[in-house]
Amino acid sequence: TGSTRPQRLLRAVQKNATQGDPQSVINAIDHFCRHKEWAMNVGDEKGSILDSVVSEVNPSTALELGTYCGYSTVRIARLLPPGSQLITLEFNPAYAAVAKQVIGWAGLQDKVQLVEGPSGDLIPQMKDLFGVQSFDFVFLDHWKDRYLPDAKLLEECSLLRKGSVLLADNVICPGTPEYLEYIRNSPRYESRYFKSHLEYTKVEDGLEKSVFLG
Numbered sequence: 629t630g631s632t633r634p635q636r637l638l639r640a641v642q643k644n645a646t647q648g649d650p651q652s653v654i655n656a657i658d659h660f661c662r663h664k665e666w667a668m669n670v671g672d673e674k675g676s677i678l679d680s681v682v683s684e685v686n687p688s689t690a691l692e693l694g695t696y697c698g699y700s701t702v703r704i705a706r707l708l709p710p711g712s713q714l715i716t717l718e719f720n721p722a723y724a725a726v727a728k729q730v731i732g733w734a735g736l737q738d739k740v741q742l743v744e745g746p747s748g749d750l751i752p753q754m755k756d757l758f759g760v761q762s763f764d765f766v767f768l769d770h771w772k773d774r775y776l777p778d779a780k781l782l783e784e785c786s787l788l789r790k791g792s793v794l795l796a797d798n799v800i801c802p803g804t805p806e807y808l809e810y811i812r813n814s815p816r817y818e819s820r821y822f823k824s825h826l827e828y829t830k831v832e833d834g835l836e837k838s839v840f841l842g
């Protein structure tokens with residue numbers, strides 16, 4: 629029984645990053661993924677776009693769908709103002725176990741609620757579980773065929789308010805055609821595409837930013 633890629637990524641963080649220093653955790657993961665083993669983190673190029681959108685929104689409550697190893701969780705949480713909360717949902721327990729330790733190494737555990745389970749079941753429980761009224765910011769980075777049903781579920785559960793921002797990863801690669809079709813043609817959203825590249829590669833990918841109009 630050997631180690632998994634997420635476990636090797638965590639070991640690289642523990643070896644090369646400084647505890648309590650989120651930027652060093654981000655740098656350690658990017659170095660590992662660029663020079664040792666590719667992994668499906670949003671990465672540094674799309675990560676800079678993520679940073680700029682998070683800084684612009686300055687969310688009090690944020691939701692991340694798809695934690696994986698916690699790379700984008702750390703990118704988002706390090707920019708959050710005091711007193712704000714990031715809830716991140718992960719289906720895969722092995723990923724969640726690694727992410728918990730990566731988030732802890734960055735010293736951001738007090739800003740993050742990591743919840744294990746299927747997003748389709750957890751989203752309707754957000755108000756009861758965490759007393760969330762609505763999300764100012766949502767980062768979609770989980771199963772690509774769940775982006776559309778989960779966006780509709782957020783609407784139906786009144787978890788979006790006028791001005792809420794959805795930012796979706798991988799809208800080109802692997803691609804989320806049904807989501808793009810819906811969100812770009814819906815009168816209830818104002819969308820913009822940020823052209824970039826698949827993490828650590830020259831392959832085209834991008835982020836779709838959509839503002840809910842209420």
Ligand SMILES: O=C(NCCCCCn1ccnc1)c1cc(-c2ccc(F)cc2)cc(O)c1O
Nearest residue numbers: 668693694695717718719769770771798801802
């Ligand atoms: O599948 C992805 N993410 C979801 C992982 C599982 C989520 C589980 N979960 C969490 C919560 N609810 C469910 C993903 C894939 C790729 C990719 C691109 C090219 C390639 F050749 C191979 C892979 C790049 C990404 O940036 C990605 O995000």
Ligand SMILES: [Mg+2]
Nearest residue numbers: 670769797798
């Ligand atoms: Mg992704």
